[in-house]
Amino acid sequence: MSAEPVETHSLDSESRARGGHADHKAELRLWLRMLTCTTMIEGEIRRRMRDRFDITLPRFDLMAQLERMPDGMTLGELSRRMMVSNGNVTGLVDRLVTEGLLQRRQSDADRRAHYVSLTEAGHQTFAVMAAEHEDWVADLFADLGPVEVDSLMRLLGAAKRSVQRSSRNPVPS
Amino acid sequence: MSAEPVETHSLDSESRARGGHADHKAELRLWLRMLTCTTMIEGEIRRRMRDRFDITLPRFDLMAQLERMPDGMTLGELSRRMMVSNGNVTGLVDRLVTEGLLQRRQSDADRRAHYVSLTEAGHQTFAVMAAEHEDWVADLFADLGPVEVDSLMRLLGAAKRSVQRSSRNPVPS
DNA sequence: ATTCAATATTTGAAGCTTAAAACAATGGAT
DNA sequence: ATCCATTGTTTTAAGCTTCAAATATTGAAT
Numbered sequence: 001m002s003a004e005p006v007e008t009h010s011l012d013s014e015s016r017a018r019g020g021h022a023d024h025k026a027e028l029r030l031w032l033r034m035l036t037c038t039t040m041i042e043g044e045i046r047r048r049m050r051d052r053f054d055i056t057l058p059r060f061d062l063m064a065q066l067e068r069m070p071d072g073m074t075l076g077e078l079s080r081r082m083m084v085s086n087g088n089v090t091g092l093v094d095r096l097v098t099e100g101l102l103q104r105r106q107s108d109a110d111r112r113a114h115y116v117s118l119t120e121a122g123h124q125t126f127a128v129m130a131a132e133h134e135d136w137v138a139d140l141f142a143d144l145g146p147v148e149v150d151s152l153m154r155l156l157g158a159a160k161r162s163v164q165r166s167s168r169n170p171v172p173s
Numbered sequence: 174m175s176a177e178p179v180e181t182h183s184l185d186s187e188s189r190a191r192g193g194h195a196d197h198k199a200e201l202r203l204w205l206r207m208l209t210c211t212t213m214i215e216g217e218i219r220r221r222m223r224d225r226f227d228i229t230l231p232r233f234d235l236m237a238q239l240e241r242m243p244d245g246m247t248l249g250e251l252s253r254r255m256m257v258s259n260g261n262v263t264g265l266v267d268r269l270v271t272e273g274l275l276q277r278r279q280s281d282a283d284r285r286a287h288y289v290s291l292t293e294a295g296h297q298t299f300a301v302m303a304a305e306h307e308d309w310v311a312d313l314f315a316d317l318g319p320v321e322v323d324s325l326m327r328l329l330g331a332a333k334r335s336v337q338r339s340s341r342n343p344v345p346s
Numbered sequence: 347a348t349t350c351a352a353t354a355t356t357t358g359a360a361g362c363t364t365a366a367a368a369c370a371a372t373g374g375a376t
Numbered sequence: 377a378t379c380c381a382t383t384g385t386t387t388t389a390a391g392c393t394t395c396a397a398a399t400a401t402t403g404a405a406t
Contacts, residue, residue: 022311028307030329040337050394050395079384084363114384135194137204144335155317170309287355
């Protein structure tokens with residue numbers, strides 16, 4: 001074993017000259033491109049959801065979480081899975097219940113918790129929307145081949161894990 | 174030349190059996206993973222921007238567009254670059270002007286248009302925030318190597334072009 | 347000169363979103 | 377039994393966001 005210097009996180013002379021602020025333009029450009037992609041796709045799907053089904057994306061996303069959960073889910077679980085605040089979910093659920101797409105009932109075991117599930121109408125409505133939604137997404141990515149789709153999945157998986165690590169243990173500011 | 178059947182967009186027997194709805198689960202999973210990544214990163218940066226600088230992400234993003242544009246930019250141009258509605262920009266600009274970070278003036282050439290630019294205080298404030306922001310982003314992606322960053326850039330570039338194509342020419346619903 | 351479609355911006359209504367505080371219920375430690 | 381930190385939900389205030397309608401201005405065609 002030779003003694004190679006390993007200085008993964010140390011500052012080279014150039015970054016010291018910049019006052020300890022290393023150059024990370026590549027990561028910044030990556031983040032901006034990722035954000036652009038997501039914004040474009042989200043905007044397009046939101047528009048189509050509105051034009052075609054007169055529904056908002058947050059409501060559709062909430063219903064998607066509930067699909068395949070016959071017993072439903074608590075508001076808190078919905079909040080965690082959708083990565084939005086509790087109060088946000090309260091409002092969305094209220095509106096969807098008013099529309100007759102969701103039903104809520106208090107938990108027997110824990111009187112704080114409320115279970116929410118799709119109504120029969122909710123299931124039927126969602127099935128129609130989801131099929132078309134899937135086609136839209138497929139078309140949005142249609143110029144990518146299967147290999148590119150797989151590569152993106154893998155790399156985004158790695159990115160996701162990196163973000164989780166950094167969120168748990170942020171850089172000191 | 175042999176006569177190979179090319180049926181890129183035709184339906185195979187299996188998808189016909191499903192009622193003309195081909196299976197595109199891979200693209201759907203890719204979209205959901207991309208959205209998860211973006212949501213996690215955006216949430217983390219929003220939190221840090223708030224904790225550290227008491228500023229919102231939309232305001233920071235708007236200032237970022239104005240940096241390096243000494244002559245400023247019209248509201249409409251800001252709206253296009255940020256990919257948000259005109260009315261949205263009006264509100265953000267109003268608040269940033271109130272905070273003394275932005276200045277607006279009517280265009281001489283076109284009295285409908287208003288140019289917006291960073292004030293001196295805006296430039297200084299932004300410089301501090303941007304440096305830290307860059308470090309946050311670098312740390313969020315720190316587990317990715319340079320090759321992975323490049324691959325992601327390239328693949329997201331391809332994805333972006335695909336989305337642009339699909340948005341111009343959507344699938345018939 | 348007048349008309350009119352296009353462009354730049356603002357406004358208002360509705361809905362989404364967060365953060366923080368409040369409230370209610372749980373369950374474990376004493 | 378009581379305490380109390382934790383958990384599940386709601387509420388409120390502030391801000392973000394879109395869409396559509398309104399207003400003002402431009403520039404080109406007549």
